Amino acid sequence: MGRRVFITGLGFIAPHGEDPASVFDRVYQGDSAIRLVRSGTADFGSDLPLATVDFTLKDRIPKTQQLFMARASQMAVIAAEEALGSSGLVGESQAESGVYMGCGLGGAEILQEGYRTYFVRQSRRGRPSTVPMIMASGPASHISMRFGLHGPAHTYSIACASSTVAIGEAFRAIRDGYLDTALTGGAEAMLNDGSIAAWERLGVLASRHTDGAEASSRPFDLERTGFVLGEGAVVLVLEAEPALQERAVEPIAEIIGYGVSSDAFSLTEPQVTGQEAAMRSAIRDADIEREEVQYVNAHATGTPSGDPVEIEAIKNVFEDHAADLAVSSTKSVHGHLVGASGALEAAITAIALQKGRIPPTANLTHPDPSCDLDCVPGYGREVPGLSIALSNSFAFGGSNATLVLRKA
Amino acid sequence: MSAYSYLAEVLTDKYDVDGDKIRPEATLADLGLDSLMVVEFLFDVEDEFDIEVPDDRAKFETLNEAAALIDELIEAKGD
Numbered sequence: 373m374g375r376r377v378f379i380t381g382l383g384f385i386a387p388h389g390e391d392p393a394s395v396f397d398r399v400y401q402g403d404s405a406i407r408l409v410r411s412g413t414a415d416f417g418s419d420l421p422l423a424t425v426d427f428t429l430k431d432r433i434p435k436t437q438q439l440f441m442a443r444a445s446q447m448a449v450i451a452a453e454e455a456l457g458s459s460g461l462v463g464e465s466q467a468e469s470g471v472y473m474g475c476g477l478g479g480a481e482i483l484q485e486g487y488r489t490y491f492v493r494q495s496r497r498g499r500p501s502t503v504p505m506i507m508a509s510g511p512a513s514h515i516s517m518r519f520g521l522h523g524p525a526h527t528y529s530i531a532c533a534s535s536t537v538a539i540g541e542a543f544r545a546i547r548d549g550y551l552d553t554a555l556t557g558g559a560e561a562m563l564n565d566g567s568i569a570a571w572e573r574l575g576v577l578a579s580r581h582t583d584g585a586e587a588s589s590r591p592f593d594l595e596r597t598g599f600v601l602g603e604g605a606v607v608l609v610l611e612a613e614p615a616l617q618e619r620a621v622e623p624i625a626e627i628i629g630y631g632v633s634s635d636a637f638s639l640t641e642p643q644v645t646g647q648e649a650a651m652r653s654a655i656r657d658a659d660i661e662r663e664e665v666q667y668v669n670a671h672a673t674g675t676p677s678g679d680p681v682e683i684e685a686i687k688n689v690f691e692d693h694a695a696d697l698a699v700s701s702t703k704s705v706h707g708h709l710v711g712a713s714g715a716l717e718a719a720i721t722a723i724a725l726q727k728g729r730i731p732p733t734a735n736l737t738h739p740d741p742s743c744d745l746d747c748v749p750g751y752g753r754e755v756p757g758l759s760i761a762l763s764n765s766f767a768f769g770g771s772n773a774t775l776v777l778r779k780a
Numbered sequence: 781m782s783a784y785s786y787l788a789e790v791l792t793d794k795y796d797v798d799g800d801k802i803r804p805e806a807t808l809a810d811l812g813l814d815s816l817m818v819v820e821f822l823f824d825v826e827d828e829f830d831i832e833v834p835d836d837r838a839k840f841e842t843l844n845e846a847a848a849l850i851d852e853l854i855e856a857k858g859d
Contacts, residue, residue, distance in 0.1 A: 435796040440816060497826075500819040 374547035378616055378623035378780060379722050381459025381609030383451035383557075386716055387423035387602050387706050390454065396723040400752035402734035404705045406600050408585035411568045418572060421580050421588035423602030423707030424563055433518065440501050441514055442479030447605035448511035448559035449518050456519060459609035460621055461553060470523030470551045471512045472542035473607075474534025474558035476711035478508035481564040508711075511559040511605065523551055529711070532671070533632075533767035534558055535606070536714030540630035540775055542610050552615045557715035559605035571601055574640075576675055581735070589708075590735040591672035591701035592679050592743035599673035602707030606715035608722075623780040625722035628760075629658025635770030642678055642766055647685035650772035651762065655689075658776040660760060663693045665776075667730050667761040669721045672701035673708050680742040682764065687745070698755070700748040704734035714765035718775055721763045725779040728756045783829070783850035787843055790824050804844035829854055 387405035388395040398405070409422040429438055429446045432453075438446065456466065482505040486498040504510070509527040516525040524545075528538040535558025542556035562568075571577055578598040581587040590596040616623060631653025635646035655662050668686060672679045679701075687694045702720050709716055724730055729752050736749035763775045781789075784804070791797040797811045808818050822833055825846075831853040840846045 435794070436812075436817065439794070439820065497823070500823050501816060504816065 375549065376613040377543050377546045377610055377627050378613065379608050379625050379627065380611045380616060380621050380623050381455040381457070381461065382624065382719050382722070383454030383456070383458065383607040384716070384719070385425055385427055385447040385451045385605045387425055387604060392719065392723060396720060396727070396731070399702050399705055399720055399731045400729055402705060402732045402751050404586035404589070404734060406586050406589055406705070406707055408580060411565045417565065418568070419580070420568065420572070421578055421585040421600050422563055423600055423709070425604045437518065440505055442482045442505045442510055443561035444475060444478060444559040444605065445510040445514040447561060448473065448607065449514050451557065451559070451605040451607040452515040452519065452555050455555060455607040455609050459611070460619065461609055461611070465553055465615060467520055467522055468552065469521045470542065470545060470554040471515045471521055471525040472528070472538040472545070472554055472556040473512040473515065473526070474528045474530070474536070474538040474711045474714065475508045475511050476529060476531055476534055476560055477562045477567065478510055479506040480562035480567045482506050484564050484566045487566070515555055515607070521555065523554070530771045531767035531769050532708070532710055532713060533765040533771045533773040534711035534714065536718065536763065536765035536773040536775060537632065537771070539608060539627070539715060539718055540632065540773060543627045543630050546610055546612050552612045554610045555607050556610055557605065557607040558709070558712035560709050560711040561603045562710070563601060563603050568601070577601060578674060587735045589674050589704045591670070591674040591704050591733055592740055592747045593736050594738040594740045596674045596676060596679065598675050599703065600707035602709040604709050604712050604716065606712055606719050608715065608719060625725045626778045626780050627775060628660070628778045629654045629776030631655070631657055631774045633772045635772070637770055640768055642681045643770065644681055644685045644688065646770055646772045647682055647764070647766055648688050650774045651685065651689045651764065654762065654774035654776050660776070662690055664760050665690070665762055666698065666755065666758055667721070667724065668697055668699045669717045669761060669763040670699050670701045671764040671766045673703055674701070680740065682766065683743045683745055694745060697745060698730045698748050698753065699745045700731055700733045702731050704736070714763065714773065717765070718763045718777065721761050721777050725758055725761055725777055728754060728758045730755050730758065782847070783854070784843065784847035786828055787825070787847055790821070794824065795821065802843065805842050807841050825850060831857055
């Protein structure tokens, strides 16, 4: 057994806002941050339900640093600043911290601009800073530079599982004694026109629901049509127990297990067995009995084919105990932040444990019979004895990752 | 706008350089620009004056030398 690892700070740049407590309250109430957004131009483009972030950097960091930061990095740095502030981590322990971030695409809007210059303006004079701005590792590098963090600055680019893996790897590094503290999470900003058009062609995005755009993300519901793309950055501060005791800080939750697996099967089609393997591995890693798990924050994105696969995997892992579990998808209200999704969901799960409140699956009005677990429809639920929860992220490419969190 | 005044303006506006530090004999390094900022700065200059600074000419030290080079390239362009 290694050292215990606690979450001591959170920073959000999320579709629901920047204050973790108020974001959680809105998620708990099933209050959607999804809106209809026009991409492209008036006569060439589309209207789609999206979960955008109302974010401008303004003078929140020095101008010369902003010059070379793509949107994902900008959001990541501000989320990291908030997380550091809430953890109270300063001085030497801060300087030795590691940075473990997930990011799927990096500076998508910068890449788009570079292509526009070349192909549309027929110019070979793109911005010289294009390359360092499109790197998926931008968020981790900028956090390290901005706050003078001299530990490893690692980026995990594993599609939808990016930030869950980032958190899991940071957790392991601290548990095993390689680090005392880490800033970890994810950042994603690819709601630029070119990226949205590509996602649309893949046929996985939700269309606008008849009840309104805000009701378009409907995991486990018979009327689900796909997922709602979102953007944002979420950073967690993780600390080893000894460091925590020295500072007398009140942790938000404890991370006790992490499991990963690969389907080795398909780029886009999820596999029950791979998802099961990740959950089993995480539960074993946490050294708990599966019957101790009370809540699963599901990956469930709201695609017709994906949600039942996860439900089946949960049933196989938990067997008789599956019927006693609460399983919800908070993507119903914050959308799918891809490389930042796992971090937002792990953070929401941590607050859920802290408050003893399970967040719901919103818009679940006509449950799909193939998703017949307790999916906490509509509104959150008070569970004062809530103690252990899983947070799942299952990625394109068949990478599966699960975290196990415990009330601190 | 003269090349020198443009340089002074872009350095203060975009690169956040303290105006008091901008002197003809100052180098870009003196003003706190790292290598990435310098290439981006040259890109700004080329765009503004519609010129191309050949790689073997981008070796100026001071702002005064940079302004002289830009004036020369504008002159050579002949418009």
